Amino acid sequence: MKPWRQLGLAALAVVTLSAPVQAADVVIGMRSEPSSIDPYFHNLGPNNGMLGQVFDRLTDWTPGMDKIFGRAAESWKAINDTTWEFKIKKGIKFHDGSDLTVDDVIYSYERADGYEGGNSSFRTYTKGKTLKKIDDYTLHIMTDSPYPLMPNDTTTVMIMSSEAKGTGAADKNKGISAKDFNDGTAAIGSGPYKFVEWKKGDRIVLEKFDGYQGSMAQPWDKITFKFIKAEPARVAALLAGDVDMIDNVPTSDIERLKNEPKVSLSSGVSNRVIYLHMDQFRDSSPFVTTKDGKPMDKNPLKDARVRKAISMMINREAIVERVMEGVAIPAGQLLPEGFFGRSPNLSAEKYDPAGAKKLLAEAGWGDGFGLTIHGPNDRYINDAKIAEAIGQMLSAQGIPTKVETMPKNVYFKRASKGAEGGLPEFSFVLVGWGSGTGEPSSPLKSLLATHDKDKGKGASNRGRHSDAKVDSLLDQALATVDDTKRAALLAETTDLAIGKNQGIIPLHYQVNTWATRKGLKYNPRADERTTGIDLVPAN
Amino acid sequence: MTVAQDNMDVAVAAHGDDRDKFEGVQTPFRRFLSDYCESKLAVIGFFVISAITLVAIFAPLLAPTDPYDLASVSIMDSRLAPGQAMMTGTTAHLGTDGAGRDMVSAMIYGLRISLGVGIGSGVIAMVIGISVGLFSAYAGGRVDSVVMRIVDIQLSFPAILVALILLVTLGKGVDKTIIALVVVQWAYYARTIRGTALVERRREYIESAVCLGLSERRIMFRHLLPNCLAPMIVVGTMQVAHAISLEATLSFLGLGMPQTEPSLGRLISNGFEYIMSGKYWISVYPGIALLVTIVSINLVGDRLRDVLNPRLQK
Secondary structure, X not given: OOHHHHHHHHHHHHHHHHHHHOOOXXXXXXXXXXXXXXXXXXXXXXXXXXXXXXXXXXXXXXXOOOOEEEOOEEEEEXXXXXEEEEEEOOOOEOOOOOEOOHHHHHHHHHHHHOOOOOOEOOHHHHOOOEEXXXXXXXXXXXXXXXXXXXHHHOOOOEEOOOOOOOOOOOOOHHHOOHHHHHOOOOXXXXXXXXXXXXXXXXXXXXXXXXXXXXXXXXXXXXXXXXXXXXXXXXXXXXXXXXXXXXXXXXHHHHHHHHOOOOEEEEEEEEEEEEEEEEOOOOOOOOOEXXXXXXXXXXXXXXXXXXHHHHHHHOOHHHHHHHHOOXXXXXXXXXXXXXXXXXXXXXXXXXXXXXXXXHHHHHOOOOOOOEEEEEEEOOOOOOHHHHHHHXXXXXXXXXXXXXXXEEOHHHHHHHHXXXXXXXXXXXXXXXXXXXXXXXXXXXXXXXXXXXXXXXXXXXXXXXXXXXXXXXXXXXXXXXXXXXXXXXXXXXXXXXXXXXXXXXXXXXXXXXXXXXXXXXXXXXXXXXXXXXXXXXXXXXX | OHHHHHHHHHHHHHHXXXXXXXXOXXXXXXXXXXXXXXOHHHHHHHHHHHHHHHHHHOHHHHXXXXXXXXXXXXXXXXXXXXXXXXXXXXXXXXXXXOOOOEHHHHHHHHHHHHHHHHHHHHHHHHHHHHHHHHHHHHHOHHHHHHHHHHHHHXXXXXXXXXXXXXHHHHOOOHHHXXXXXXXXXXXXXXXXXXXXXXXXXXXXXXXXXXHOOOOHXXXXXXXXXXXXXXXXXXXXXXXXXXXXXXXXXXXXXXXXXXXXXXXXXXXXXXXXXXXXXXXXXHHHHHHHHHHXXXXXXXXXXXXXXXXXXXXXXX
């Protein structure tokens, strides 16, 4: 071997050997793994959080969800009643070196809107919007009626490179399949971090993108997300120093970790409300039975008084204190205090067994009936235990209730379209909703508006609550440009749909807790996302 | 317990100096009993498992509360430490779990499910396994090859994997768990009895029965089967223990029993969540109960194998 070649090898060895010991690498232990790297495959918290680091959006939220800032967009304004103009920042590069222009944005929105075969689509945010290119860096988004929430909606759909190539069928999803993203070939974004690899069930690795032009921080060179589903194992990994941070700290361990000198905790109220849907569309509901479990041809849940009585039977304070160990806030509507468009009139329903009994009798169901509550067991904090606690409370007050919980991938499919004709299968379900737009119109639209696939309304309305007045108030609110007036209209809609109609029963707002090793700090995100960008050294 | 006491007397007597007394009246059962009682551990195992079985049978009478009645379980009682009083005034001697169930009651009922599922699935699997195995051995030839290849395929899959897949498709409940366990277990019985039956089949008494023109069914069940039973009893005991631990594993993984009717495995997994925060009792006590049950059954099974195996006879 020639001497110069040896020298070269030695130099190479020095470089490669020193690379892994950089201080700026971080390992994060996460509970939930994304279901895909394809940004339009599944509108799901873990996906949106993980991929938001790789792909830019036009706009995005600050961690506390109190302000919208521009990511790919430099500025935006409504130029007339039905048109919004977005100016794209110049000089944004994709990870493959190409420029981000309006073409990429339009391409991305088209792929999101026409996505086939995904789990839950972004169509709620793309329906009814027409994108028009003015020049490479000017985009117009047009709607049929005034649409004040445009900058909120653009915080959802991610922007991919229109030059990404895939191996899928040409007529489906622009020829790029989810597989092409998962192995990295098509995962080309313009965000602060590059996608390196995804070992399913184990880890996702991201690497700092040196050509990043945006305003988001890049505190680490390499971020490794390890997926540790078991709660005690995640805590143990942090205590052992295997990971630098964990998310979804189990509520039962918070007290103990507070006293642990090696660990610091950060927590924040999320935009997620945990609530119950009740079957309001079937005259005979499959999981509403007589007291001894026989099928019944009447459905008491159609009566708002019965729904209210059920709400009064639930001791929310007890759930918060005993199940959530104090780490949650009893809920009476869709968003916790501090968010835009809340109703000032609704607070959490008081626990009132006597009142509930009276109300049930008034509705003609004084003798009670049988129910089954269905819920996921791996989606929300303590979800299965909440379902069981509600089962206990209702059973003790004359509504014998069975509890059935299952993994989320089975549960959501059945809860949304498990019955014949694509109808919701269950009668009484426990679910959560995090409002991605930071105000109540998105949950009102998805959970309480009359189910209408074509209009993109009631998409997750698993109880099929339907009230023409709620629909028209909501439409009016959505088209009101003036913020104060819109807030008042949204509050009025909430008052009617939840306060009067009892369309859903809100239980509590989730409070999320992250634990880091000492010396680091996590900026708690109201959207519950766990990212490497919000993990920063504590000074 | 008087019955058990009597047995103990017989055991001690048979083992001690009075042995001679029995020589004149030695029946196969007496002989079996005296052989069995030579191992003290096996005797202890037998009494423990009898006690556990009695507790399981009389669970509703013995348990202080009904842990499966949602209306009488309250979340306000959750995670009480051992010895604290619940809202109803009952003392939770071993504490309560995350949903507010008294651990003593939950464990007694849990044992009931575990034993019920273990023995139930064991008996059904044994009946199926014996029928298939005997038939296969008696028929011989191509039938035998086909049946035994099916058994081979079945045995080449890990039991837990097959049971998991079955339960994911079937859903939750005692009946479904039993079905899943029967499916993974029958092959063991079939394989064992076929082996024994093949040997017995060449014996003279079978040949003479054939010469007498007895029906095949009669030969199989009246002549062949009784002579193959000893190894079946051994395999049966071991398989019950295996089924119990398999059920516990499945419940631990969240399959098998519904959430509101926890078996021992489910109780252990519920408590696993709290183990880092010092609430050890939710996992540890059901764990001990499971351990004791399985060890006792295995002790009995081990001894039975020694006693019933002619090759190990002195």
